Amino acid sequence: MTARGSNQTKHWQALDAAHHVHPFSDTAALNKEGVRIITRGKGVYLWDSEGKKIIDGMAGLWCVQLGYGNEELAEAGYEALKTLPYYNHFFKTSNPWTIELAAKLATLLPAGHERVLFANSGSEATDTALKLIRYFWNRQGRLDKKIHLSRDYAYHGVTFAAASLSGLTPMHPQWDLPLAGFEKVPAPYWYGAKQAGYGDIGPDEFGLLIAKKLEEKILELGADKVASFSAEPVQGAGGVIFPPATYWHEVQRICAKYDVLLHLDEVITGFGRTGEWFGALTYRIAPDIITMAKGLSSGYQPISAISLGTRVATTILNSNEEMVHGFTYSGHPVASAVALKNLEVIERDGLVPRVKNEIGPYLQRRLRETFSDHPIVGEVRGVGLLAAIELVRDKRERRFFPDPGAVGTHCRNYCFNDGLICRAIRDTMVLAPPLVVSESEVEEIIVKLKAAIDQTAKDCAKL
Numbered sequence: 001m002t003a004r005g006s007n008q009t010k011h012w013q014a015l016d017a018a019h020h021v022h023p024f025s026d027t028a029a030l031n032k033e034g035v036r037i038i039t040r041g042k043g044v045y046l047w048d049s050e051g052k053k054i055i056d057g058m059a060g061l062w063c064v065q066l067g068y069g070n071e072e073l074a075e076a077g078y079e080a081l082k083t084l085p086y087y088n089h090f091f092k093t094s095n096p097w098t099i100e101l102a103a104k105l106a107t108l109l110p111a112g113h114e115r116v117l118f119a120n121s122g123s124e125a126t127d128t129a130l131k132l133i134r135y136f137w138n139r140q141g142r143l144d145k146k147i148h149l150s151r152d153y154a155y156h157g158v159t160f161a162a163a164s165l166s167g168l169t170p171m172h173p174q175w176d177l178p179l180a181g182f183e184k185v186p187a188p189y190w191y192g193a194k195q196a197g198y199g200d201i202g203p204d205e206f207g208l209l210i211a212k213k214l215e216e217k218i219l220e221l222g223a224d225k226v227a228s229f230s231a232e233p234v235q236g237a238g239g240v241i242f243p244p245a246t247y248w249h250e251v252q253r254i255c256a257k258y259d260v261l262l263h264l265d266e267v268i269t270g271f272g273r274t275g276e277w278f279g280a281l282t283y284r285i286a287p288d289i290i291t292m293a294k295g296l297s298s299g300y301q302p303i304s305a306i307s308l309g310t311r312v313a314t315t316i317l318n319s320n321e322e323m324v325h326g327f328t329y330s331g332h333p334v335a336s337a338v339a340l341k342n343l344e345v346i347e348r349d350g351l352v353p354r355v356k357n358e359i360g361p362y363l364q365r366r367l368r369e370t371f372s373d374h375p376i377v378g379e380v381r382g383v384g385l386l387a388a389i390e391l392v393r394d395k396r397e398r399r400f401f402p403d404p405g406a407v408g409t410h411c412r413n414y415c416f417n418d419g420l421i422c423r424a425i426r427d428t429m430v431l432a433p434p435l436v437v438s439e440s441e442v443e444e445i446i447v448k449l450k451a452a453i454d455q456t457a458k459d460c461a462k463l
Helices: 006-019 028-032 070-085 096-108 122-139 160-165 194-198 203-221 245-259 310-317 331-347 353-358 358-370 406-417 439-461
Strands: 037-042 045-048 055-056 115-119 148-150 184-185 226-231 261-265 287-291 304-306 378-382 386-391 421-424 428-431
Touching: 006 028, 006 378, 028 358, 045 304, 055 439, 070 310, 070 331, 096 115, 096 331, 096 406, 115 310, 122 160, 122 226, 122 310, 122 358, 148 203, 160 304, 184 203, 184 245, 203 226, 226 245, 310 421, 331 353, 331 421, 353 358, 358 378, 358 439, 386 406, 386 439, 406 421, 406 439
Parallel strands: 148 184, 148 226, 226 261, 261 287
Antiparallel strands: 037 045, 045 055, 115 304, 287 304, 378 386, 386 428, 421 428
C-alpha cells in the first residue's frame, strides 16, 4: 500500500471505521476523527498516507529495537517462510530456528535461566508464567499458595489473568476484574511520594519503605498463601517509574524470606533498552521466572518467551507428567527465525553497550540540559534509552496538575502534530526510541518535544 493523498486516505479511513475495532480506543470518537494511517517506515522514521514524515520516539510500542525496514530481519523471515512457513511443537517435534533461539536466549539471560517456553505476546507470556507458578507450588505440595502480588501502576497485559495482575485500575471495571487471587502493593514511585502522603522522604528511605509494604502485605495475607510477586524492573506503561537504589535488594530479601517466587516482567526492559540485555542485569535481580516479548524480534514478528530459573525448571521439568499447556503458534518458525536474526544483529553491532555507554547517556544528558529548569517539568528521569519527563503544576511541592492525563494528552497532541511520536502517561511524557537512534535524531526528538512542552506551558498559564 503505497498510494498517498487525501482521497486514498479517506477511503482507508472509511474502511477502518466500518470494519476495524482498535485497541484502547473510544471507537465512536476515533471513527469521527479518522485514524492516522502509517504506510511505511525506515530507521527511526514513519510516513503516513498523506506523506508526512514522523520520528518515532517510542519504538512502536517500546519494541522496534532495530528501527524500521531492517533488510536482514526481512530476509530471515522470507527464508523461513520459503523453507518452513509453519509447524507446531506438539507431537514430539521442533524446528531448527526455535531450537537455536532458545539456546541463544540461554546465553543472554541471567544465570540459571536455561529453559525457555515460547508464546506470541507479552500477555500470553504473563498468563503462562502465572500458570507455571501455580503448577510449581502444586508440585511442591503447597496447594494453598495461590495469591499473586503485583504493584500499583503495573502493566502486565490484557488477558483475564494479565489484566488482573496489572495495577492500572481503569483496565478493570469493563471486564469485572481483577479476578480473585490478585493483590496489589504500592509502587516505588518516589516522585509521587509527597502527594501520596509520604512527606519529604528521600529516595533511598522511600525504596526501603515501599519494599516493607510488600512484606506487610505478605504477612497480612499469610506467606503460606502467597505464590508470587510480579514486577517490571522499570514500570513502563505505568509511567516509567525507576526504583530507588535500595528497592530491589530489599524486595529480593523479602521474597526469599517468605518463599515467594519472584516473576520479573522484562517485556519492555529486555533486549538492550536499559543498557544491558535485561533489566535484571541493570538492577542485579535474580528472578525465579522471566517474561519477555517486544524487543525479542524488534516487533517484526509476534513472539514472546518465558524463562525458568533453576529451582522452577527443576521442579516442573522433572514432574514426570504431561505439562498441559501450549499455543498453536508457540515458537513459530518464521517468528523464531526473525528473532534469532534480531539478536544476532543487536549483538554484532554492539547496540547494548552503545545504549549503556554512548547513545543512552547522550539522551539522558540532553534531556536534563533541556528540561531540568523548565517551569512545568518536575523531574527528568531515565536509564539507557528509556526516559520520562514529568509535567507538574508546582515543581517545589511536586504537585501534579488536576485532572491527571489532561495536560499530558494536550502535550502529546502537539508532539503528534509536529511529527513526533511521544507517549503521555498521565502527565508524564515518555520516550523509548529505537536502539539505532543517532545523536542528530535525538536532537530532533528533543527540539520537537521542547516545542510541545513550551506550548503546553503557555496554555496552562492561561487556565
